[in-house]
Amino acid sequence: MTTKRKAEKVTPAVEATEKPAPGNTLAAASAAGTTPIRIRMYRQGLGDCFLIILPGMSGPFYLVIDCGVVLGTDQNGIQKLKDAVNDITKETGGKIDLLVVTHEHWDHVSGFSQAKDVIGEKWDVTQVWTAWTEDPKDPLANKLRAERQKAEEALRVAAIRLNEVGATDQGNRVDSLLDFFGAASGSTADALAYAKGLAGKNLRFCQPGEPPITLPDLPKFRFYVLGPPKDERLLRKSDPAKGEAYGLDDGSTASNAMFINALKRPANAIAQDAFAEDATLDNPFEGRFQIPLNRAQRLQFFDDHYFGGLKDGSLTDLKTTTKVHDQSWRRIDGTWLDTSETLALALDAATNNTSLVLAIEVIDTGEILLFPGDAQAGNWLSWQDLKWTEEDTKGKDVVTTGPELLARTIFYKVGHHGSHNATLSQKGLELMTRDGLIAMIPVDHAMALKKRWGKMPLPDLVDRLNTLMQGRVLRIDDAATTSEELEAARPATTSPQDWEAFTSRIAISDLYFELSI
Numbered sequence: 001m002t003t004k005r006k007a008e009k010v011t012p013a014v015e016a017t018e019k020p021a022p023g024n025t026l027a028a029a030s031a032a033g034t035t036p037i038r039i040r041m042y043r044q045g046l047g048d049c050f051l052i053i054l055p056g057m058s059g060p061f062y063l064v065i066d067c068g069v070v071l072g073t074d075q076n077g078i079q080k081l082k083d084a085v086n087d088i089t090k091e092t093g094g095k096i097d098l099l100v101v102t103h104e105h106w107d108h109v110s111g112f113s114q115a116k117d118v119i120g121e122k123w124d125v126t127q128v129w130t131a132w133t134e135d136p137k138d139p140l141a142n143k144l145r146a147e148r149q150k151a152e153e154a155l156r157v158a159a160i161r162l163n164e165v166g167a168t169d170q171g172n173r174v175d176s177l178l179d180f181f182g183a184a185s186g187s188t189a190d191a192l193a194y195a196k197g198l199a200g201k202n203l204r205f206c207q208p209g210e211p212p213i214t215l216p217d218l219p220k221f222r223f224y225v226l227g228p229p230k231d232e233r234l235l236r237k238s239d240p241a242k243g244e245a246y247g248l249d250d251g252s253t254a255s256n257a258m259f260i261n262a263l264k265r266p267a268n269a270i271a272q273d274a275f276a277e278d279a280t281l282d283n284p285f286e287g288r289f290q291i292p293l294n295r296a297q298r299l300q301f302f303d304d305h306y307f308g309g310l311k312d313g314s315l316t317d318l319k320t321t322t323k324v325h326d327q328s329w330r331r332i333d334g335t336w337l338d339t340s341e342t343l344a345l346a347l348d349a350a351t352n353n354t355s356l357v358l359a360i361e362v363i364d365t366g367e368i369l370l371f372p373g374d375a376q377a378g379n380w381l382s383w384q385d386l387k388w389t390e391e392d393t394k395g396k397d398v399v400t401t402g403p404e405l406l407a408r409t410i411f412y413k414v415g416h417h418g419s420h421n422a423t424l425s426q427k428g429l430e431l432m433t434r435d436g437l438i439a440m441i442p443v444d445h446a447m448a449l450k451k452r453w454g455k456m457p458l459p460d461l462v463d464r465l466n467t468l469m470q471g472r473v474l475r476i477d478d479a480a481t482t483s484e485e486l487e488a489a490r491p492a493t494t495s496p497q498d499w500e501a502f503t504s505r506i507a508i509s510d511l512y513f514e515l516s517i
């Protein structure tokens with residue numbers, strides 16, 4: 001893959017003077033002390049908060065991408081997010097040149113509520129970027145947002161109903177998924193709205209495939225917008241098909257179809273059902289054929305067959321050959337609400353898929369820093385067809401494609417905390433073939449476990465990242481909080497020299513990892 005710079009149509013305020021030397025890379029520039037790029041991942045818990053410091057025209061250019069931690073994080077974690085905001089304030093002097101908010105989930109925006117006082121008082125934000133899906137003037141964005149809002153409201157009701165019918169496990173799972181939207185209906189939308197307003201009118205709704213964005217203060221960089229796609233079909237495709245990602249088996253592929261189908265049903269119909277008098281979601285029986293649960297329990301027949309313990313010893317567990325007494329498995333009272341868990345998953349995935357995806361290009365070297373938010377399968381797939389055509393200095397067309405940007409990637413912020421559906425394989429990570437690729441995963445597995453998301457991060461994906469990058473993968477929940485600990489964590493397959501070359505570029509504390517390139 002060539003590292004030659006593509007001539008750009010959009011002329012930066014200051015021309016990059018030297019032609020890149022063949023083989024010029026960020027690492028070489030960094031060694032020469034000429035291109036200090038710093039990427040700081042805060043360690044507040046399960047959520048994204050990044051400070052990226054780029055060499056600008058008039059000193060450091062400060063870019064913040066997202067600022068949040070998942071709902072249910074304890075006070076220590078919330079305090080850590082506040083510490084992160086204070087640290088950003090200290091590092092930048094409050095001058096935030098660009099604030100990017102990838103999507104409307106609490107674990108990406110909670111800071112704009114929890115640390116609003118500091119941000120409001122001390123941050124001076126020059127401009128804010130979000131995805132086109134946040135544009136109130138975009139009809140498709142408005143349609144999708146209205147759908148999601150109705151589904152969220154319906155699910156809040158469904159979670160209560162699940163608890164009422166005794167399906168507390170499911171109720172809790174739906175609640176966990178709704179936590180992405182904050183403690184109460186609208187709280188995440190409010191935090192996002194606050195962030196969007198931080199630069200007044202300097203709010204940009206980024207469009208996939210628009211000409212690369214250049215900023216006068218940042219002549220050596222430009223921004224490609226990869227997603228979210230404008231194609232509704234891809235926008236609704238959250239989960240990868242078999243073979244498109246890591247660690248997928250037939251089971252998960254089957255459930256993928258369920259998630260997608262759940263969203264196909266208009267959310268407003270679901271909402272109407274949830275609020276209807278007979279309060280059923282897909283209830284197969286008309287009201288006159290139903291007996292309320294609490295009444296059934298008091299009737300002898302139902303008590304004998306569905307509620308009380310089975311006394312006649314007529315049932316035996318096939319595996320253990322012990323007699324079965326508990327009859328709760330015979331009841332299907334909460335089963336109709338299974339849909340709500342599926343819908344909750346689909347709703348979260350649909351919101352993740354509205355993530356703004358930015359590829360930040362170092363113009364001199366063509367190298368890419370990839371920040372995909374929590375983009376899921378359909379978002380990733382849409383990058384395959386993206387093309388940017390620009391004229392070079394001789395008036396000849398030069399085409400840059402989505403896959404080419406992936407091939408030039410040297411830093412990858414792993415999508416959706418390392419989930420199964422947010423890093424594609426052949427049309428994603430396997431295309432990132434540059435030597436020296438480094439990844440950061442904003443994940444806290446202990447917290448994910450509390451949320452019952454046991455496969456966050458997905459072990460198969462983490463393994464593949466580590467193999468491809470020889471262990472150059474930093475996680476928020478990494479045990480190391482000092483340089484010595486990080487140095488000692490060298491994978492057996494990585495040479496001491498290579499590990500030293502990597503760790504010497506990392507500043508580490510319990511508050512953040514900072515990578516210099």
Ligand SMILES: [Zn+2]
Nearest residue numbers: 105107374416
């Ligand atoms: Zn997230």
